[in-house]
Every structure is written in C-alpha cells, then in structure tokens.
Amino acid sequence: MPMAKRGVYLGVDVGSVSTNLVLLDHETDDILAKLYLRTNGAPIHALAQGMRQLREAGEWDVFGVGATGSGRQLAAAIIGADVVKNEITAHAVAALKHNPQAATVIEIGGQDSKIILIRNGVVSDFAMNTICAAGTGSFLDQQAARLGISVQDFGDIALQSRNPVRIAGRCTVFAESDMIHKQQLGHSVADILAGLCQAMVRNYLSGVAKGKRIEPPVLFQGGVAANSGIRYALEAALGLEVEVPPYFDAMGAVGAAVLAKESRFSSAGSGTRFAGFAVGESLLSSTSWECSGCPNHCEIVQINRDGRPLACWGSRCANPMPRTAE
Amino acid sequence: MKITFPHMGSIYIPGEAFLQELGHEVVVPPLATQRTLELGCKHAPEVACLPLKVMIGGFLEALALGADTVLMIGGTGPCRLGYYAEVQRQILEELGTGLDILVLEQPFENPRRITQDVRRLLNRKGIKALPRALRVAWEKLKACEALEETALAVRPRERHRGLARLALAEALGNLRQADTIRTIQRAVQDGQAALWEVADPHKEAMLHIAVVGEIYTVLEPFVNLQLEERLGQLGVEVIRTISVVQWVKDHVIKGSVGLYKTTRLERSAAGYLRGCIGGHGLETVARTNDLGKQGVDGVVQILPFTCMPEVVAQAILPAVSQDLDLPILSLVVDEHTGEAGFQTRLEAFVDLISRREGTCAHG
Known part of the structure; x- marks a missing residue:
C-alpha cells in the first residue's frame, strides 16, 4: 500500500x-x-x-x-x-521559530554578514556588512585551503590554542599577509587560527554590529556558525552565551x-x-544579453525551461519589453 | 555658445527652458547611465564624492554632443560641492576638452567673477529676456515637483508595476515641450490626471516613509538606484523632504540678501544638533525629528559615501530613532553600490515596519 x-x-x-x-x-x-x-x-x-x-x-x-x-x-x-x-x-523568522525569546541574531554567511536585533518578537533593527567581505565564510574557506586543513577541522584546531596570536583583521588582504608573517615567525597553526577567529570577531563587532545593543539570547546562524573557534571567540568578546541552533546552516x-x-x-x-x-x-538554461534599446544598456537575463522562457529580468528603464538579443 | 549643465533629477527641464529663453543653444546631457558613471570615475579623483563623478561624466557626454560651455553652481561652506566648479574646471582643462565653466554663486562671494559670468549668460538677448526666462523656469520647476509628488502618491497604488513610471515620464516629456505659462499649467493638470489614471482607487499605501539626506542623492534617481520607485513598488508612499523650490526660496532669494535663517530648523533639531554643519546635515536631523513626531512610519536617509554633513547626521540619527521609537535606515551610495544588497535592505526595512505595525504583508 x-x-x-x-x-x-x-x-x-x-x-x-x-x-x-x-x-x-x-x-x-x-x-x-x-x-x-x-x-x-x-x-x-x-x-x-x-x-x-x-x-x-x-x-x-x-x-x-x-x-x-x-x-x-x-x-x-x-x-x-x-x-x-x-x-x-x-x-x-527562523530564529524566532527556534527560540521565540531570541533578541539578537548574528548571521555570518559565505559573502555577507548581518546582525538582526529582535525586540518583543519583531525585528527592531538590522545591519549588513557594507563595503567589504572581510570576516565571512569565503575567507575562512580560502585560509583553510592555504594551510592545507579542511574547513570542518578549522574550529577544533583553533580551540586547541593556548596563546592566540594577534592578527590584523581589518581587511582580508592584510590579514593574510599578517598570518603569513606570524607563521614564518614560527607560531603554531592552532595559535594563528585562534588569532584569526578573534580578529574576525573584532572586525564583525566593530563593523557590522557597530553601535548595536547586543542582548541575550544570542543566536549564531549561517555556515560560519559551524566553526566552534569563531563561536568561542564571539562568546569571549561578548561575555554572553551564544547559541547555535540545530539547522544553523539552513536557517x-x-x-x-x-x-x-x-x-x-x-x-x-x-x-x-x-x-x-x-x-x-528538465533542461534549465539561461541566456543573457545587453539590451540596446536605450543608453541604459541594462543587462537582461532570461531563464528558460526546456527551451521556453520562464522569466526575464534586469531591465531598469521605461521600456516595458527589453530588446532581444541580435 | 552651446551651453550644458549637470543633471539633478528633473531640474534639466526648468534649466533648459531658462537658458533657451535667454537665447542660448542648450545641450542637455543624456540622462545619467552606467556609462556616465564610468566616464566620471575615470577622470575624477577617487576620494571625491559620487555627485562630482556623475557630473564629470555628464559633462563629457554633453561635450560629445557639441557643448562648449558648462553652467555650474558654486558656494562656500562645509559641503565640498561649493568647490566642485573649480575642481571640474581643472579636470576639464587637463583633459583638453576646451569646455568653459560659468559659475553661479551668491553675489557677495566673488562679485567680479559673478558679474563676468552673468554678463556672458545674458549677452544674447540681454537683460530684457531675463524676467520671462525666470518666470518660465520657476513655473516649470514647480510643475516638475508637482508631477513628481503626484507620482509618489500614485506608485504604491499603481494597477501594474511600472505604469506610474511610464505616466510620469510622459508627463515630464509634455512639460518639457510646453513653452508658455498656460501650456505649462495645462501640462501639470493633464499629467496629474494621467498619473491618477494608473492608480487603483481601492488600493491604499501601506506605509509612509520619509526620505531625508543629501540633496543630489535624494533627487537624482540614477544615483539613488531609483529609491523612490523601489519604495513605491513595496507599497510605500514616500514623503520627500527635499525640494528645489524651497531651496531656491531659502538659499537663492533670501540667502543672497542675507535673510535666510536656520532658526526653525535648529529648533526642530534641538537636543541633537546646534547649528548648520553644511549641506543638508541640519535639515536631515531636524526633519527626521519633526516627521517622527508627526507619526511617519519610518525614515530613510541617503547619502554619498564620504559626505561629511550627512555622516555627522548619520551618527546622530540613532539617538533620534531611540527617543522616538522610529525606525531609521541609512543608505550610503557610491560607484560600488550593489543593487542586490540595496534592494534587500529596503525590503527588510519595509518588513520590519509592517511587522511591528501588525500589518503583515507577505509575498
């Protein structure tokens, strides 16, 4: 049956x-x-x-x-x-489903990071990283690969550190050269990784979370929440417990x-x-072209399913129909 | 003399009419596009603010269309824009464009130069054409703002997305053609009627959000990524707090004879800011406070990256937000602004307000 x-x-x-x-x-x-x-x-x-x-x-x-x-x-x-x-x-919404009392959501994803403040079950304020992707998942990925460790092990290795080194974390380019410098001085990988976690947290708190009142309960979501080193550094910097919900990477x-x-x-x-x-x-494809209808030169994208157009976007001007590709 | 001038929203309509009435041949630069911005970024200093870059790009596009003279405004004060005419003069000279710059500023700042520049502006038909030119330009300026204000009310109510944009573009086009006071007034009436035509009488705006900030970024849709339209399409009726008509009354008419006072604004900003800090910094704080008390649902501040007066205001706004329990979103734009992040912030901001007001609207 x-x-x-x-x-x-x-x-x-x-x-x-x-x-x-x-x-x-x-x-x-x-x-x-x-x-x-x-x-x-x-x-x-x-x-x-x-x-x-x-x-x-x-x-x-x-x-x-x-x-x-x-x-x-x-x-x-x-x-x-x-x-x-x-x-x-x-x-x-996902944070509130997990914990209806949640007051702060820290979300660090692949390329952006945000802070969301919730009061009485509604969002009261939020901020996103504006000018640079320093301190997001992609950078951690890249550094793990450079050091030849798997990004899954990153956090556990960082937690073994007794003596984190100080890394300049304002910008990923400088962070990387500073990490290389520390590594050439002979610091252990664990100390460097723990230092990087602290630098990223400093950067997040002074950039994205600048001027925001972080109140408990704090939820930590996004792919980077898998990194126990970052979570530990966050807790240390905030002096608060930081909870990682079970579906943190798919919130x-x-x-x-x-x-x-x-x-x-x-x-x-x-x-x-x-x-x-x-x-x-089915066969999904996309076609894109620059519309030549006016000087805006909008980049038009069309999504096709089995050869038939599903949707089309990108037009910013008054032309209701973008000119099709030549 | 083939004269051109910088774009700022629809100001090209009264600007063109004014210069044509004076007997000049006018080259209106094409509406700003990505290409304008790229041209401007290539030739303007990296640290300059976005308005300078877009203006330089526009001048170069006008040059390609045959312009030989630029009309620009100038001034003194903490906002850098007052000095941009000189910066532009130098950039255009170094590029070997041969473009000449005429600068209009308050008469007492540099009497000799302003006399010289005004004389060149008036040389064709002379002083005789001036009263009518001023009158036509003034009417057209008021007409543009009237049409745009109507569009702000219509956008959240439009029957189909984009209809208000088309109706406004057509109304402004007709207004640009109008050349007598009567036809201008007719163009406004017809344009407003056409705009209301595309509104669904059963639709109500969900929210009222005021837009404050630096004048150029508030008024120039290319630079603010069509902020007003984006908000309108999210069901928001935008309250514009910046008006060129008001600016002309305050700074040109009263200001040139020393009668413009900021007392009222200072009273509105009391407790937060004690005086003029250049640009529209004081206005931003004062109007946010006023509108917050009048019960507006939220405030969006928009400013170009590195704009000093607005950066000061931006640092003050969280206090206003807390005191009035008023949601405020500050948006900074420059040539690197991504459209996706901009839209995400606006949607999240509108969600934040509607969820807290209990008027949940999904999808």
Missing part, C-alpha cells in the same frame, strides 16, 4: 556559497529534510540537483514554497515560489518555509505556484 503523502512547505535559500532546501512539516512544524548544497557558481544546477534529491527522499505534497537569499528571484522563477523574501526577514531556508506556511493561512484558498519536483529533470 502506498504511503500517504506528507503535507510540507518547501523553503529555498540560494546564497553565494551554498544553496539550501528544507521541507517543513505542515502538521508538526518539524524539519523533515534538509539539504546543504554548494552553489559552486551555478545556482540553477544546484536547484535542480536539490529538487531531484528531495524527490528521492520521500513522497511529499507541497502546500507552499518560500524563496530567499541573493538568488531568490532565480529560485522563485524556477521552482515557482509563493513567497519571495529578503534574507533578513527569513533569518529572523534562511527554514525561515522561507515558515513564511510560506504563514502566507498560506493569510491568503486561504489560493493554491501554490510550485512547479513540481520534475523541474529537476
């Missing part, structure tokens, strides 16, 4: 480094499936792979879809989303799924726009 299909909400977060998908149970609000895939510069490919993997993981009846992340528009076009939300709202997707559920209840009766898991099997 075939198993009854589980009613779920699909949350998708297409970020710079990872593409995450989660399925939220309609009845229990549990997370039934979670995928953390590397975007590898090809978000369309990552999305298709995610859809195939989810289909293999069970029988699902998708009630609604939420998309977030810097690639939210793309995700919404390809899989058909009912809710398209910015990362800040999605992360805050954006969790938030998107929760928002999809909320929206289904606020707009009762309307069905989902979900395109079906079969999207994973």
